[in-house]
Amino acid sequence: MRKYTALFFLIMFMIGTDTFLISPLLPTLQEQYGVSTGIAGWMIGAYTLGSAVFALIAGPLSDGWNRRTVLLSGLLGFSVSTILCGFADSFWTMCLFRLLAGISAAFTAPQVWASIPAVMPASSVARTMGIAFAGLAAAQALGVPIGSWLAAAYWPVPFWTIGIASLLLAAVAFYLLPDMKPNAHKNGRTSILSRYIPLIMSGKARSGFLAYLLLHLGSGTAFAFVGKWMADRFELPIGQIGTVMMFLGFGTLLGSMVSSYATRKLGNANAVIAGMSLLVVLYTVMPHLASLPVVTIVYLIIFTTLGIIFPIVMGVLTSLNASIRGTISSLANSTMNGANTLGAWIAGLLYVQLGGYSSIGIFSAICLALSLGTFLLGGVLVRKKASPGQESRSAS
Secondary structure (H helix, E strand, O other), X not given: OHHHHHHHHHHHHHHHHHHHOHHHHHHHHHHHHOOOHHHHOHHHHHHXXXXXXXXXXXXXXXXXXXXXXHHHXXXXXXXXXXXXXXXXXXXXXXXHHHHHHHHHHHHHHHHHHHHHHHHOOHHHHHHHXXXXXXXXXXXXXXXXXXXXXXXXXXXXXXXXXHHXXXXXHHHHHHHHOOOOOOOHHHHOOOOHHHHHHHHHHOHHHHHHHHHHHHHHHHHHHHHHOHHHHHHHHHOOOHHHHHHHHHHHHHHHHHHHHHHHHHHHHHOHHHHHHHHHHHHHHHHHHHHHOOOHHHHHHHHHHHHHHHHHHHHHHHHHHHOOOHHHHHHHHXXXXXXXXXXXXXXXXXXXXXXXXXXXXXXXXXXHHHHHHHHHHHHHHOOOOOOOOOOHHHHOOOOO
16 A cells, blocks of 8 residues: 555645746746746746636546546646646746646646545555645655756756656556546536535635635745745845755645644644744744845744644634535635635735835735634634534534
């Protein structure tokens, strides 16, 4: 079973690396295509937009298909689209290929989470889920910096490397994964919309996803232009930006490792309250720091805190309705990418029009404060013990 664990980790590592790759490359690509700072963020937004929109249908729709076929098709499309990014000869061509890569990722990533319970023993599911999530964190810690170092030689190289590696993974998955066909009587007649109705009718679910949107909007807006800000403020070349990004990724990885410990010691609500309150302060003061080592340490703390918060919040969201956890995961993925898409656009406007990165920091702090307030007022962080029958109903 270790072969499946390694495969899922590597797939999520490739998707995570590709997701975050544009941020440190943004100054180089902006110069390459001769576009303004205000619209350069759409090279990030195109990917997250495609992923956000298609995640809404990819998860529920694929519940009625063979998961192996969906995963292989998505991974193949992801590979080809990413390779084509390295051949993009214009800004809009790059945006198109990033959009296609995001759409492909929207079909691939949910199949990883859905396939784990199908191919792993029950006793290994939780551990394998954690390892797959670690693939995303490791992408920030290692994949993005490595991509930045490769780009220092020639900017298309990281796109070609990720695409070819993903193509090889598709071949491995073709030989390793068994068919995972759905139960036709259980899934065949369930419409996509009907899976979302319990969430739409639940006040707690509406509050939870609004808070989740604000959480990612704040963190995503700050992250979108961190590479651009470091290049402007500290005159860092792309290779050194990648090195700084490595610390951000290690922070996420460290946070995800200690998240369960923080939950046991503080509880869900207290851990989220403490973490998000700290983030409000750090996002506000960080743009005014003049020392690169101090900025790096602050961002390490920020991403460690985010790494603690995100698994807690995802656990709370997926517990809203046990019968539609796959749909909840897809909606959460769409919400995250939608927030990152909007954040990339807002970051460009703020950076150019309203005082540079300091305005981004204030905006991010406000989003985090509103997110925390929404979590608390909506009662999302209060987990009530329910009977098995009650657990399957929507938490209203």
